[in-house]
Structure formats: C-alpha cells, structure tokens
Amino acid sequence: MPSIAAVSGDFSSESLTKSKKTKKVKNVDDTQKALEFGSSPMEKKIKKEKKSKKIEEFDDSGTTKDAEEKRKSKKKEKKRKTAEVDDEDEERSATSSELGEPVNLLSKKAKLMEMEEDDEEVAAEEKSQKEEHPNALSKFRISERLREMLKEKGIEYLFPIQAMTFDTIFDGSDLVGRARTGQGKTLAFVLPILESLTNGPAKASRKTGHGRAPTVLVLLPTRELACQVFADFEVYGGAVGLTSCCIYGQSPYRQQEFQLKRGVDIVVGTTGRVKDHIERGNIDLSSLKFRVLDEADEMLKMGFVDDVEFILGKVENASKVQTFLFSATLPDWVKQIASKFLKPDKKTADLIGNEKMKASASVRHIVLPCSTSARAQLIPDVIRCYSRGGQTIIFTETKDSASELAGLLPGARALHGDIQQSQREVTLGGFRSGKFTILVATNVAARGLDIENVQLIIQCEPPRDVEAYIHRSGRTGRAGNTGVAVMLYDPRRSNVSKIERECGVKFEHVSAPQPADIAEAAGAEAAETISQISDSVIPAFKAAAEELLNKSSLSPVELLAKALAKAAGYSEIKSRSILTSMENHVTLLLECGKPVYTPSFAYSILRRFLPEEKVESIKGLALTADGKGAVFDVAAEDLDIFLKGQENAAGISLDVVKSLPRLQDRDQARGTRFGSGGRGGRFSGGRGGFSDRRNDRFSKGQGSGRGFGNKGRKW
Numbered sequence: 001m002p003s004i005a006a007v008s009g010d011f012s013s014e015s016l017t018k019s020k021k022t023k024k025v026k027n028v029d030d031t032q033k034a035l036e037f038g039s040s041p042m043e044k045k046i047k048k049e050k051k052s053k054k055i056e057e058f059d060d061s062g063t064t065k066d067a068e069e070k071r072k073s074k075k076k077e078k079k080r081k082t083a084e085v086d087d088e089d090e091e092r093s094a095t096s097s098e099l100g101e102p103v104n105l106l107s108k109k110a111k112l113m114e115m116e117e118d119d120e121e122v123a124a125e126e127k128s129q130k131e132e133h134p135n136a137l138s139k140f141r142i143s144e145r146l147r148e149m150l151k152e153k154g155i156e157y158l159f160p161i162q163a164m165t166f167d168t169i170f171d172g173s174d175l176v177g178r179a180r181t182g183q184g185k186t187l188a189f190v191l192p193i194l195e196s197l198t199n200g201p202a203k204a205s206r207k208t209g210h211g212r213a214p215t216v217l218v219l220l221p222t223r224e225l226a227c228q229v230f231a232d233f234e235v236y237g238g239a240v241g242l243t244s245c246c247i248y249g250q251s252p253y254r255q256q257e258f259q260l261k262r263g264v265d266i267v268v269g270t271t272g273r274v275k276d277h278i279e280r281g282n283i284d285l286s287s288l289k290f291r292v293l294d295e296a297d298e299m300l301k302m303g304f305v306d307d308v309e310f311i312l313g314k315v316e317n318a319s320k321v322q323t324f325l326f327s328a329t330l331p332d333w334v335k336q337i338a339s340k341f342l343k344p345d346k347k348t349a350d351l352i353g354n355e356k357m358k359a360s361a362s363v364r365h366i367v368l369p370c371s372t373s374a375r376a377q378l379i380p381d382v383i384r385c386y387s388r389g390g391q392t393i394i395f396t397e398t399k400d401s402a403s404e405l406a407g408l409l410p411g412a413r414a415l416h417g418d419i420q421q422s423q424r425e426v427t428l429g430g431f432r433s434g435k436f437t438i439l440v441a442t443n444v445a446a447r448g449l450d451i452e453n454v455q456l457i458i459q460c461e462p463p464r465d466v467e468a469y470i471h472r473s474g475r476t477g478r479a480g481n482t483g484v485a486v487m488l489y490d491p492r493r494s495n496v497s498k499i500e501r502e503c504g505v506k507f508e509h510v511s512a513p514q515p516a517d518i519a520e521a522a523g524a525e526a527a528e529t530i531s532q533i534s535d536s537v538i539p540a541f542k543a544a545a546e547e548l549l550n551k552s553s554l555s556p557v558e559l560l561a562k563a564l565a566k567a568a569g570y571s572e573i574k575s576r577s578i579l580t581s582m583e584n585h586v587t588l589l590l591e592c593g594k595p596v597y598t599p600s601f602a603y604s605i606l607r608r609f610l611p612e613e614k615v616e617s618i619k620g621l622a623l624t625a626d627g628k629g630a631v632f633d634v635a636a637e638d639l640d641i642f643l644k645g646q647e648n649a650a651g652i653s654l655d656v657v658k659s660l661p662r663l664q665d666r667d668q669a670r671g672t673r674f675g676s677g678g679r680g681g682r683f684s685g686g687r688g689g690f691s692d693r694r695n696d697r698f699s700k701g702q703g704s705g706r707g708f709g710n711k712g713r714k715w
C-alpha cells in the first residue's frame with residue numbers, strides 16, 4: 001500500500017520532505033530536468049511508444065533500468081538466434097539441393113523452442129518489472145476492470161500526484177492538490193472517485209436507477225476543458241457502469257436537460273450553464289458525494305467565484321460531501337478561499353511546494369526579442385526552427401490579434417471566445433487530430449488542454465501574470481515528454497525578469513533565427529526532393545536547362561543553387577535584425593566610453609554625428625543590461641551612413657552586433673536615473689504606462705479573487 005495512506009493531516013511538500021513519497025517525486029522532477037533537448041527534428045512517435053518511454057522516465061526504482069538492460073540483451077540474443085536459424089535454413093537449402101541431403105529439422109525445432117522460451121521469459125520479466133514498480137496499478141485499490149482500461153490506454157503506473165492522493169480521496173478526505181502541468185492531475189481525482197463509488201465507501205449511499213441525482217460534480221473554467229475531462233469520466237466511468245454528462249454554454253440546452261432528467265452519476269461542466277440548470281431545477285445536488293474545482297485558481301477568480309459559491313452553496317449537507325481543488329498554480333489567496341469550501345481537516349498534496357521552479361521542468365523555456373510589427377514575419381521561422389515536426393499553439397493577448405495572426409499564417413486556425421461554440425469544437429477537434437498544425441489562441445486554450453503532439457508554444461508577448469505563463473507553456477512537455485516554449489518580447493515594454501523570478505524559470509535568451517540559416521535548411525530539403533523526381537522529366541526540361549547554361553554567366557552549381565532556392569520558395573534572402581526581428585534591418589551597438597543611463601542620452605550622442613532624419617528612423621532602441629551602451633536597428637540601406645558618420649565622432653563606437661547583449665527590461669530601465677523620460681518616453685512611456693495599469697488592475701483582482709467579472713475578459 002502506498003506510504004501516503006498512513007500520512008494524516010497536512011502533507012504539503014515541506015511536511016513530507018523526509019517521506020519516501022517526496023523523494024520519489026523529486027526523482028521524477030530530476031529525471032525530467034535531465035531530459036535532453038535536442039534541436040534536431042524529432043520524429044513523431046505513436047502514442048503507445050510515448051507512453052512506455054514516459055513510464056521509463058518516471059521510474060526511479062533503479063531496478064527498472066537493469067531489468068530493461070537484461071530485456072534488451074535477451075532481445076538481441078533472440079535476434080541473433082533467429083538470424084542463425086535463417087542462415088542455417090539458407091545454407092541447408094543450398095546444400096540440400098546441391099547434395100540432396102535432408103534438412104536437420106530437429107535442430108531447427110529445438111532452436112525455435114528455445115526462442116519461444118526466451119519470449120516467455122522476457123514477457124514474464126516485463127510483467128514482474130511492472131508489478132514491482134512502487135506505483136504499479138496493482139498496489140492501489142483499483143478494480144480489475146479499471147486497471148484493464150488504464151492498461152489499454154498505456155497506463156501501467158500512477159503518476160506521483162495520483163499515487164500521493166489516491167488513498168486520501170478514496171478514504172474520504174477533502175484535498176487541495178498541486179502538481180506541475182501535464183503530470184496527470186485529472187486522473188488523480190477521476191480514479192479514486194470512480195473506485196469509491198463502485199467499490200469503496202461511497203458505494204453504499206450511491207443512488208441508482210432512472211432519474212437519479214448526480215453524485216459527482218466537476219467544475220471547469222472553459223468549455224473545451226470540460227469536454228476533455230468529461231471524456232475521461234466517460235471512458236473510465238463507463239467501464240465501471242457509471243454515466244456522465246457534460247454541460248456547458250452555447251451547446252443544445254434540451255439535450256442536456258434530457259440527460260439530467262434521465263439520471264446521471266457524474267456531471268462535468270462550466271459554471272454558468274451548471275448554475276443555469278440548478279436554477280431551473282434540472283440538477284438536484286441532494287445526493288452529491290464529490291465536488292471538484294479543477295483549475296481551482298482560475299475557477300475562483302475572474303468572476304467565476306460568485307457562481308462557484310452559488311453552486312457549492314446549494315449542497316445542503318456539505319459535511320457529507322468531499323471537495324477537491326486541483327491546479328498547477330495555487331496562489332495563497334486561493335488557499336484562503338479554499339478554506340471556505342473544504343473541511344477543516346482537509347489534506348494538501350503539493351508536489352511543487354517551495355521549489356523555485358514552478359513551470360514545467362520538461363519544457364525548454366526560451367525568450368526572443370521581437371517588435372510587434374515583426375511578429376508575423378518571424379513566427380513561421382520560429383516554428384521551422386523549434387517545432388520538431390510537431391504542432392504549435394500560439395498565444396495572443398486579445399481575440400482580435402488571434403484572428404489576425406491566424407489569417408496571416410498559412411495553415412493556422414484561431415480559437416477564442418468570440419468564435420461560435422460549434423466552430424470552436426470543430427477547430428479544436430481538427431487540431432487534436434492533426435488536420436492542421438498551428439492553433440492561434442487566447443487564454444481560452446491556456447488551461448488544462450492536453451494535446452499529445454504539441455511540441456512548441458509561442459507566446460506573442462509576456463502574459464499579464466505568472467500563472468498564465470505556467471499554464472500556457474505547460475501545453476507542451478506533457479506526461480514526461482519534452483517541449484519548447486518561446487516567448488516573444490519587446491525589451492522596452494515587457495518584463496521578462498518578473499516572470500523569470502516568479503516562475504523560477506531560467507530563460508534561454510536567443511535572437512531571431514536568421515533567414516540565411518533557415519534557407520540553408522530549406523535548400524537541403526529541396527535538394528532531397530529534387531533527387532526523388534523521376535528522370536522522365538529530363539527530356540522535357542533539358543533544352544531550357546542547356547539554353548540557361550549557355551546564356552548565363554553563372555556556373556552550373558550557381559544556377560542549380562538558384563533552382564533549389566526557387567524550389568524551396570525563395571526568390572531573395574532578406575537580412576533580419578536580431579533586436580526587433582524586422583526584415584532588412586541591422587542591429588547596431590552604440591558605446592561612448594561612459595555609462596549610457598537613458599535612451600535620451602543615447603539619442604543625443606547619435607545626433608552629434610548623424611542627420612536628424614536618420615536618428616528619427618532608428619527602431620527599438622534599448623539600453624544594455626551592463627549600462628554601458630544602447631542597441632538599436634537601422635534599415636540595411638542606411639547602414640553605411642551610420643558607420644561612416646561614426647568615423648567623425650571621437651570616442652564613440654558603433655558596431656554591427658551578431659549576437660544580442662543582455663538588455664535592460666522595463667523595470668530595470670525604470671529604475672535608471674531618468675526613468676523613461678525625454679526622448680525614450682516615445683518608446684517606453686506611452687505603452688509602458690498602459691501595461692502598468694493593466695498589471696495593477698490584475699493584481700488587485702488577484703488579491704481579492706474577485707477582481708474580474710466575466711465581462712472584463714479579453715479571451
């Protein structure tokens with residue numbers, strides 16, 4: 001039996017530091033941190049392969065790896081024997097036909113029998129290895145039927161959060177659960193609830209028969225997430241004879257009403273529609289045994305809290321109901337509100353606790369400077385470089401920018417709150433099934449969505465709060481797999497270090513992929529494609545090729561290079577700045593031998609040796625983090641004017657930079673002697689002020705848990 005069953009009271013990570021369980025969980029995290037992030041394209045793997053890889057990664061028992069080694073060597077041995085049998089067959093058939101001798105069937109049969117025995121041994125070893133695992137399904141009070149179902153889905157062991165909370169939930173406690181994104185929090189409540197209802201304490205009082213009132217109520221912040229959690233209840237609950245229904249806004253009301261009236265065991269839904277059904281008398285909460293707030297912090301802010309309170313308040317005898325709150329982020333204010341809904345002796349299973357790193361540890365977290373206007377040009381290249389052949393979710397701050405960006409990116413679709421629900425479902429379904437590979441979404445897709453092949457997350461700008469960063473970046477790197485999260489930012493307006501500090505993430509700072517590098521890769525692909533073209537095309541194109549060769553002053557190789565460029569879709573290669581990512585712009589570093597405190601000081605230096613209109617034309621001026629200089633972009637065609645101008649200015653250096661120095665971000669710049677005043681105000685004053693207001697507004701909302709109404713929502 002898992003050790004956690006014996007732990008009573010609070011089992012936050014501090015209180016569990018010495019327990020075996022915590023050690024195991026740490027090992028899982030270490031394993032994840034140790035995962036390597038190759039930038040080479042990663043082949044898509046079929047689900048089953050991923051599951052088994054993941055299971056190995058989560059295994060910290062030490063025995064698994066040895067056993068796996070043995071199994072591999074057994075397999076090698078079997079392969080060798082098969083080859084031997086085949087060779088012997090070939091040899092004998094050759095000899096027997098030459099010499100007319102009979103084949104030695106007996107020795108072949110003996111070898112085959114030996115191989116069958118090996119097979120059985122390997123299978124038995126695999127089985128015992130799975131059963132020995134500390135979180136093997138057999139070690140929990142999970143019924144045979146559910147175990148079979150889990151195994152069918154490739155699940156052989158419980159993940160740490162599931163193992164940690166199973167007994168607590170099964171044995172009747174209320175619980176607050178926190179684990180990083182993608183670590184299986186859904187099954188952490190689904191499995192023990194189903195077991196309790198069918199084989200455990202809740203079985204005796206469970207209502208059955210036509211028209212029965214629900215025993216389980218699960219509330220979620222978005223319709224898409226409600227559908228996803230419902231799907232799990234339907235599969236696993238259905239296997240043990242429990243029925244579920246999913247109720248959410250903008251979907252046919254009558255059908256939901258009919259299901260509820262007919263009687264269901266589990267209701268999964270979004271707050272607005274659940275409240276609506278309660279008010280109309282379609283949901284009777286008198287038989288309720290379990291209630292779950294998934295993505296609890298999201299449920300308790302943004303105006304949901306009133307509806308949640310209304311719904312939870314409808315349970316007359318709350319002492320008979322178990323309540324669970326789960327999320328990857330549980331700010332303190334949520335814990336305070338939680339005490340209102342959960343019993344005083346509630347337990348806490350916190351797999352993050354005081355650990356610095358709050359975001360997914362199996363995700364590579366990257367930041368890349370980019371001006372708003374360069375985003376649409378840059379994103380396709382970011383996808384080419386980092387998506388490893390998988391799918392990409394791009395997050396924007398507003399619905400308009402999601403629609404606009406989806407329109408600009410070939411093969412992308414938008415998902416946000418202004419899109420009709422039926423279309424939202426079609427879009428998400430299409431993305432899940434891989435019909436298209438880029439989804440441009442608002443925060444409506446930030447929470448909980450579990451889509452296996454998402455390899456890359458792009459955030460067009462830093463989100464307003466750290467929780468959003470954690471959830472958005474957590475749409476990749478799930479269930480032990482790896483992923484990449486790239487956040488674009490404008491150094492003058494964004495505050496990357498705040499997210500870095502509060503999420504405990506150490507960002508990799510990279511500059512925009514250069515078009516020439518991407519073209520090189522595209523050229524290699526085009527060459528591969530050309531080598532596969534049938535020779536039948538040659539006669540038809542040969543004359544034109546010969547004519548081109550004769551007329552041109554270029555060598556055959558140069559002409560072929562042009563043909564490859566055309567095949568790869570290139571007619572020219574533009575340069576791209578590493579600061580704003582704008583095409584045909586070059587980034588320069590200005591230094592003058594003394595500290596550059598403010599943008600206005602940098603401008604005044606430039607004015608000493610450049611005409612006013614050229615100073616006006618520069619883009620994205622930002623101060624370096626060491627305070628010694630400033631970087632900015634100039635149009636490629638003006639580069640000479642800038643470099644020549646500098647020759648006439650004593651003590652000033654202006655150089656093209658190939659890699660971007662660390663820059664001051666918004667907060668650091670504000671702390672400088674003159675803040676963002678003077679000339680710099682043009683860049684960081686206006687918009688920066690707007691961002692501040694938004695942040696203030698947010699933090700107030702967060703503090704009270706009630707700051708936003710649904711209407712205030714931008715997604």
Ligand SMILES: Nc1ncnc2c1ncn2[C@@H]1O[C@H](COP(=O)(O)OP(=O)(O)OP(=O)(O)O)[C@@H](O)[C@H]1O
Pocket residue numbers: 051054154155156157158159162179180181182183184185186187327328447448449450474475478479
């Ligand atoms: N024990 C397990 N073994 C293998 N895979 C599992 C196991 N438990 C869950 N999974 C898979 O892990 C993935 C992530 O699970 P889930 O969506 O519940 O994560 P989560 O912790 O709720 O993430 P988020 O915080 O982003 O909502 C799912 O695809 C799920 O099927």
